Amino acid sequence: MGQPHTSATIASALKAELVGRSDLAIVGIETLGLARSDQLSFIRDPSNARQWPASRAGAALVSRGVEVPGHDPSVRALIRVADADLALIECLRLFAPPPVRHEPGVHPTAIVHPSARIAPGVSVGPACIVGAETIIAEGSVLVSGVILGAHVRIGRGTLLHPGVTVMERCSIGDGCILWPHAVIGADGFGYRPAPDGRGFIKIPHVGSVEIHDGVEIGACSCIDRGKFSATVIGAGTKIDNHVQIGHNVRIGRCCIICALTGIAGSVVIEDGVLIGGHSGIADNLHIGTRARISAKAGVISDVPAGETYFGYPAGPHKDQMRSFAALRKLTEHLRTIKRAEKLLAQNGLLAARAEAAKNGPVGA
Numbered sequence: 001m002g003q004p005h006t007s008a009t010i011a012s013a014l015k016a017e018l019v020g021r022s023d024l025a026i027v028g029i030e031t032l033g034l035a036r037s038d039q040l041s042f043i044r045d046p047s048n049a050r051q052w053p054a055s056r057a058g059a060a061l062v063s064r065g066v067e068v069p070g071h072d073p074s075v076r077a078l079i080r081v082a083d084a085d086l087a088l089i090e091c092l093r094l095f096a097p098p099p100v101r102h103e104p105g106v107h108p109t110a111i112v113h114p115s116a117r118i119a120p121g122v123s124v125g126p127a128c129i130v131g132a133e134t135i136i137a138e139g140s141v142l143v144s145g146v147i148l149g150a151h152v153r154i155g156r157g158t159l160l161h162p163g164v165t166v167m168e169r170c171s172i173g174d175g176c177i178l179w180p181h182a183v184i185g186a187d188g189f190g191y192r193p194a195p196d197g198r199g200f201i202k203i204p205h206v207g208s209v210e211i212h213d214g215v216e217i218g219a220c221s222c223i224d225r226g227k228f229s230a231t232v233i234g235a236g237t238k239i240d241n242h243v244q245i246g247h248n249v250r251i252g253r254c255c256i257i258c259a260l261t262g263i264a265g266s267v268v269i270e271d272g273v274l275i276g277g278h279s280g281i282a283d284n285l286h287i288g289t290r291a292r293i294s295a296k297a298g299v300i301s302d303v304p305a306g307e308t309y310f311g312y313p314a315g316p317h318k319d320q321m322r323s324f325a326a327l328r329k330l331t332e333h334l335r336t337i338k339r340a341e342k343l344l345a346q347n348g349l350l351a352a353r354a355e356a357a358k359n360g361p362v363g364a
Contacts, residue, residue, distance in 0.1 A: 007059045007077040020077035044084040102141045173213035188224040188247025
């Protein structure tokens with residue numbers, strides 16, 4: 001952690017109201033259940049507030065309007081803010097260790113093609129490879145073991161962590177972050193059965209990948225190149241770890257895609273879409289602006305703008321809730337039917353009905 005603070009200096013930095021002691025030394029941040037007396041925690045809602053009496057945290061950020069039972073201002077401190085989650089981001093910056101400084105220049109172990117163009121202020125770290133005609137704009141950092149193919153474009157101030165691979169003809173915008181072992185521009189997954197029925201014919205993918213400004217891509221995520229044109233990731237979109245994005249997918253601005261999601265080829269995702277973890281989206285679908293897809297959803301149809309879909313197969317939130325409610329009642333309905341059958345059997349009605357069926361209709 002960075003330098004220690006006090007409850008007063010934190011409140012001052014946040015321009016927040018301090019309720020309680022001002023002299024508490026705070027050396028770090030932790031959740032309510034794990035925090036020590038010299039750590040800061042956060043209370044965003046009444047359920048968090050009920051944990052405060054049992055917590056050992058010395059101080060807590062509290063969203064305005066949330067009442068905190070059992071607070072003793074002579075012992076601990078509450079820092080009242082408009083939104084505890086947003087204030088926590090500022091506090092994390094206060095306690096963050098200083099960023100690692102990457103010295104400009106090319107490390108002796110790096111391999112840079114003579115035709116590559118590297119702007120002043122770029123840092124190319126150990127064991128990196130930069131291909132022919134590749135361009136890296138000023139202020140970007142290749143930490144170590146980064147591989148850039150031929151004709152790659154890297155924008156200004158972009159950070160490529162160890163093991164990132166950007167294959168030929170792909171482009172990364174300004175201010176992007178790619179975490180370790182992300183792979184940009186591998187071939188799309190496309191095959192057709194061979195005419196003789198004895199294997200598959202691989203479909204060449206001659207397109208590229210375009211990643212616009214301010215995109216963050218998590219560790220071990222893969223974005224495949226397009227079959228014809230480009231796979232596109234819009235500005236400001238954030239992609240978690242272990243996400244697979246297929247060929248010719250087009251993702252809009254400021255989307256969130258959580259871990260273990262798989263997006264098949266030629267899907268169009270409009271701006272502001274939120275996709276929960278472990279979701280799957282079938283090929284050639286359209287996800288409308290600001291739609292939300294829940295975790296583990298299996299999407300097999302278009303999702304209209306603004307809708308929330310969940311379940312497998314995924315459907316509209318209200319419809320799925322009705323279906324799940326009906327399923328929960330099904331067991332009780334079956335029990336009722338079995339009880340009714342038992343009563344009928346005891347009264348001999350089932351036996352009489354069976355006998356009548358065997359003998360045929362009366363008068364036949």
